[in-house]
Amino acid sequence: MGNLKITLRDNAWIRWGMLLMVGFVLAANYYFYDALSPLKSKLTEEFGFSSTDFGLFVSVYSIPNVFLLMAVLGGVILDKLGIRRTGFMFVSFMAFGALITAYGASDIYTNGGWGYGFMSSFMPSYSPELKMMLLGRFLFGLGAETSIVVISKIIVKWFKGKELALAFGVKLGLARTGSFLAFNLSPILIESPAGWTTAIWFAAFFVTASLIVFMIYMMLDLKLDRQSQQDGELVKSDPFRLSDLKKLILNPSFMYVTLLCLTFYSAVFPFLSFSADFFLNKFGLSVKESGFISSMLPVGTMFFTPLFGFVVDKYGRAASLMIYGSLILVLVHTCFAFTTINPYVLMVILGIAFSLVPASMWPSVAKIVDEKRIGSAYGFMFSIQNIGLWIFPILAGVVLDKTNAEGVESLNYTFTLIMFAALGILGLLFAILLKREDKISGYGLELPSNSK
Numbered sequence: 001m002g003n004l005k006i007t008l009r010d011n012a013w014i015r016w017g018m019l020l021m022v023g024f025v026l027a028a029n030y031y032f033y034d035a036l037s038p039l040k041s042k043l044t045e046e047f048g049f050s051s052t053d054f055g056l057f058v059s060v061y062s063i064p065n066v067f068l069l070m071a072v073l074g075g076v077i078l079d080k081l082g083i084r085r086t087g088f089m090f091v092s093f094m095a096f097g098a099l100i101t102a103y104g105a106s107d108i109y110t111n112g113g114w115g116y117g118f119m120s121s122f123m124p125s126y127s128p129e130l131k132m133m134l135l136g137r138f139l140f141g142l143g144a145e146t147s148i149v150v151i152s153k154i155i156v157k158w159f160k161g162k163e164l165a166l167a168f169g170v171k172l173g174l175a176r177t178g179s180f181l182a183f184n185l186s187p188i189l190i191e192s193p194a195g196w197t198t199a200i201w202f203a204a205f206f207v208t209a210s211l212i213v214f215m216i217y218m219m220l221d222l223k224l225d226r227q228s229q230q231d232g233e234l235v236k237s238d239p240f241r242l243s244d245l246k247k248l249i250l251n252p253s254f255m256y257v258t259l260l261c262l263t264f265y266s267a268v269f270p271f272l273s274f275s276a277d278f279f280l281n282k283f284g285l286s287v288k289e290s291g292f293i294s295s296m297l298p299v300g301t302m303f304f305t306p307l308f309g310f311v312v313d314k315y316g317r318a319a320s321l322m323i324y325g326s327l328i329l330v331l332v333h334t335c336f337a338f339t340t341i342n343p344y345v346l347m348v349i350l351g352i353a354f355s356l357v358p359a360s361m362w363p364s365v366a367k368i369v370d371e372k373r374i375g376s377a378y379g380f381m382f383s384i385q386n387i388g389l390w391i392f393p394i395l396a397g398v399v400l401d402k403t404n405a406e407g408v409e410s411l412n413y414t415f416t417l418i419m420f421a422a423l424g425i426l427g428l429l430f431a432i433l434l435k436r437e438d439k440i441s442g443y444g445l446e447l448p449s450n451s452k
């Protein structure tokens with residue numbers, strides 16, 4: 001009979017309580033990512049941001065993840081330093097970056113505060129506000145993607161052999177709650193008597209509060225490790241090896257899923273970053289209402305992702321669902337470009353697409369890739385995905401600036417949306433290739449979870 005000593009993991013209240021804590025950290029992460037999206041027109045009004053400047057601001061988040069391979073390197077650091085030290089380091093980067101971003105927009109800075117002179121001394125075509133905010137978002141991005149990898153590992157640590165799939169679904173739901181709040185709170189907070197930058201400071205303090213919550217989590221984690229060490233239950237993961245990456249890259253199913261991840265997410269997240277401004281311009285809505293419509297996407301995914309996760313677990317058909325999700329994405333972007341169909345309806349339908357693909361894609365990776373390589377696989381996918389999250393917000397901004405005359409009253413988004421629809425078509429192609437390849441390689445993506 002094995003050692004049956006009860007650990008913190010075995011107490012459902014503590015296990016789910018800790019999920020709420022790390023979910024708070026994720027919600028803050030997603031909140032900050034989206035908090036400035038409803039403020040695009042405000043940033044133009046206050047600091048003269050062009051659409052390209054805004055795209056640059058959104059995309060700089062991904063630079064550390066593309067060029068420093070942070071999502072992969074973060075996994076290596078995680079293996080070496082463990083959850084507590086790695087998590088603390090990267091959530092601190094997030095908080096520091098968020099505070100620098102808020103400082104870059106603040107009156108103290110714009111009135112000649114620390115760093116203003118330096119930021120004014122080079123590249124005069126970019127405003128000092130933009131440069132400081134870019135630096136802040138870069139640091140935020142440096143921490144944010146690796147934090148997502150750390151939190152995935154925390155969930156496996158606490159929920160393996162228990163309610164793992166449900167815990168992953170709830171985690172994503174909590175993250176998306178952050179986006180939902182961002183699109184609704186930022187438009188309210190810009191009207192604060194303390195000034196419009198309250199919206200950015202609030203976002204920065206939310207991320208800082210998440211650092212404190214993470215520090216509380218670290219105490220629980222330490223206690224669990226001590227109990228597990230006594231039990232001999234502590235599981236060491238396999239260290240990252242370059243040869244693992246080579247094996248992944250040579251696997252056609254893995255590459256199709258990675259390319260789908262790149263194209264699909266590039267057609268969703270960068271679109272979401274511009275969506276509030278799109279609704280404002282195309283339908284002549286207020287900042288509040290356009291932010292509210294944007295928030296329909298995360299709301300939809302909060303309901304549909306666990307539902308489709310259940311469907312994939314029970315009935316399979318993951319490869320087909322990825323095809324349907326990609327097809328819906330193309331149709332919605334085409335409707336946004338060429339019709340005036342009610343944007344609430346289209347955003348909810350987009351929420352269905354944005355649930356179908358993630359709910360079937362992430363668990364499929366676990367079927368394609370050996371469990372020992374799953375950390376490297378997710379890290380690699382995140383890094384490739386970030387190439388799209390880096391390039392497409394800039395391209396969206398450039399296309400907007402090039403296809404609209406300067407100072408035009410309402411921006412025409414047609415060409416930007418055609419670009420997103422084209423990305424969706426590429427995603428659809430990769431999803432079809434993945435399903436075809438599955439028939440050859442036999443990973444069983446169309447089968448229910450327990451049959452593989």
Ligand SMILES: NCCCC[C@H](NC(=O)[C@@H](N)CCCCN)C(=O)O
Nearest residue numbers: 029030033145148152269358362382
């Ligand atoms: N187990 C992996 C879950 C990934 C969820 C996915 N997030 C991402 O792909 C992030 N790399 C990018 C997040 C950027 C915006 N916050 C998701 O569907 O949210």
